[in-house]
Amino acid sequence: MPIKQQGDIKIWKRRDRNRQLAIWFGQFMAVAIFVYCWQLVSENTIWMFVTDAPRQAADMMDRMVPPKWSYMSDLWRPVWDTITIATLGTLMAVVLAFPIAFLAARNTTPSSALVRPVALFIIVSSRSINSLLWALMLVTILGPGVFAGVLAIGFRSIGFCAKLLYEAIEEIDETQVEAVTATGASGAQILNYGIVPQILPAFAGISVFRWDINVRESAILGLVGAGGIGLQLSSSIDTVTWTQVSLILLVILATVIVSEWVSAKVRHAII
Amino acid sequence: MLRLENLTKRYKTGDLALKDIDLEVPDGQVMALIGPSGAGKSTLIRCVNRLVEPTSGSVRLNDSEISSLGQNQLRKARRRMGMIFQEYALVERLSVMENVLSGRLGYVSFWRSYFRKFPQNDIDEAFRLLERVGLDHMADKRADELSGGQRQRVGICRALIQDPELLLIDEPTASLDPKTSRQIMRLICELCKERKLSAIINIHDVLLAQMFAERIVGLQLGEVVYDGPPGNLTADVLTTIYGEEDWEATIEKIDDEDDEDLDSVPTSADAVE
Numbered sequence: 001m002p003i004k005q006q007g008d009i010k011i012w013k014r015r016d017r018n019r020q021l022a023i024w025f026g027q028f029m030a031v032a033i034f035v036y037c038w039q040l041v042s043e044n045t046i047w048m049f050v051t052d053a054p055r056q057a058a059d060m061m062d063r064m065v066p067p068k069w070s071y072m073s074d075l076w077r078p079v080w081d082t083i084t085i086a087t088l089g090t091l092m093a094v095v096l097a098f099p100i101a102f103l104a105a106r107n108t109t110p111s112s113a114l115v116r117p118v119a120l121f122i123i124v125s126s127r128s129i130n131s132l133l134w135a136l137m138l139v140t141i142l143g144p145g146v147f148a149g150v151l152a153i154g155f156r157s158i159g160f161c162a163k164l165l166y167e168a169i170e171e172i173d174e175t176q177v178e179a180v181t182a183t184g185a186s187g188a189q190i191l192n193y194g195i196v197p198q199i200l201p202a203f204a205g206i207s208v209f210r211w212d213i214n215v216r217e218s219a220i221l222g223l224v225g226a227g228g229i230g231l232q233l234s235s236s237i238d239t240v241t242w243t244q245v246s247l248i249l250l251v252i253l254a255t256v257i258v259s260e261w262v263s264a265k266v267r268h269a270i271i
Numbered sequence: 272m273l274r275l276e277n278l279t280k281r282y283k284t285g286d287l288a289l290k291d292i293d294l295e296v297p298d299g300q301v302m303a304l305i306g307p308s309g310a311g312k313s314t315l316i317r318c319v320n321r322l323v324e325p326t327s328g329s330v331r332l333n334d335s336e337i338s339s340l341g342q343n344q345l346r347k348a349r350r351r352m353g354m355i356f357q358e359y360a361l362v363e364r365l366s367v368m369e370n371v372l373s374g375r376l377g378y379v380s381f382w383r384s385y386f387r388k389f390p391q392n393d394i395d396e397a398f399r400l401l402e403r404v405g406l407d408h409m410a411d412k413r414a415d416e417l418s419g420g421q422r423q424r425v426g427i428c429r430a431l432i433q434d435p436e437l438l439l440i441d442e443p444t445a446s447l448d449p450k451t452s453r454q455i456m457r458l459i460c461e462l463c464k465e466r467k468l469s470a471i472i473n474i475h476d477v478l479l480a481q482m483f484a485e486r487i488v489g490l491q492l493g494e495v496v497y498d499g500p501p502g503n504l505t506a507d508v509l510t511t512i513y514g515e516e517d518w519e520a521t522i523e524k525i526d527d528e529d530d531e532d533l534d535s536v537p538t539s540a541d542a543v544e
Contacts (some may be wrong), residue, residue: 176362183375186376188381189381
């Protein structure tokens, strides 16, 4: 905060001159880079395709409507599979993420030199691979089907749930833990009375949130053969039956809306 | 009898919180520990039940040397020392009853406590204590629904159900209004007398300390600078403990307040405040 004395008056400005110039220079550079990138992109664009895009889109829309409602009878089962994959995958992830989070949190880990890095590594590796890639690998190993889908969703979600949960564990109120410790409670009892009650709302919230995400993710796992409605989607695209594609997209939309509504209700009830 | 000998605590940061403290608390004595913030009051009582590990020196409660106990023995020793906290430190999302019963955790197995299957004796005692502090109708409430004074009473029950020989009390009134503060202090002192407990009470409020404690110890920068009866706390003494300030007003008030008639047992009107 530069304050300049000018006679009797103290003049205050938010920044001194050099800092202000540096900020202006930074803003100027940002604009320059943007203009340069714009130019680069337009040089590499085939404008004929872009100008053609509205007509192509209209054409596709034309072929998509009306959705082929009779196809719905073939979709009930895949929709059920999709929700099952999401639910079982989330359940598996939550069960495994719970202990991992305690091993990873700074204040509960048994050893920050040995155990914590391992737990963090599990979390990072689970998070760094997309469900679709997990599914791709698991279908190769296990063969196509719902089971590969459940594992793919589960593996991806372990890291997500464990990371959010261990952050919640690190933010607990330590005096409550201190108070339980002072009664002569054992380590397991301290966990049960001092820590778990504090993170339970976070735990429930995270699980429901992840389930909600997983419903959406499991809808596309079928693209690589891991079960669910994605299987129908990819075969409809392959056979260019756009009326079926539009129906599937509508069904996915409806499923996601329902799952979002359910998770909002559940989270509200818990917290 | 609690005896501290050459108790020293140096934190990892290098701060010397306690310097060679020698202190004895006889059975049944209520002792107030006063001193400015950062004098080491909290560290001292936490060194007694080893929530803070002392750097050197010894802590003896009756015949056992607390400072050299292994983890399991330490847990057993902690059962004999009840602790009451500044911000109550109740587990907010557990019920009042669960909070009180958590004082028995050192006595029951993990699975019993996990399924909340406490022995009937413990439950009887919990109800007796809650009734004693005027909160028996609150047993089923969640701890975060209670007011400050009510929470502190639950904290007192949690400490007492341990059946302790000693109470360690850290700023019991710091977050309470003046009236509730007095009620809580009076309750603590009465309970100590009923059960012949000794207590160390960390307290900021010199007046409250003088009103309720039999003995006052002044701590300053980790050293005992005063140890004596409340009556001998003169302006000079307060200056050595806290530093220069006009203390006359603080001391004069004591005589007035002693005559004041405050209800000792919380009435039902207080309990639902």
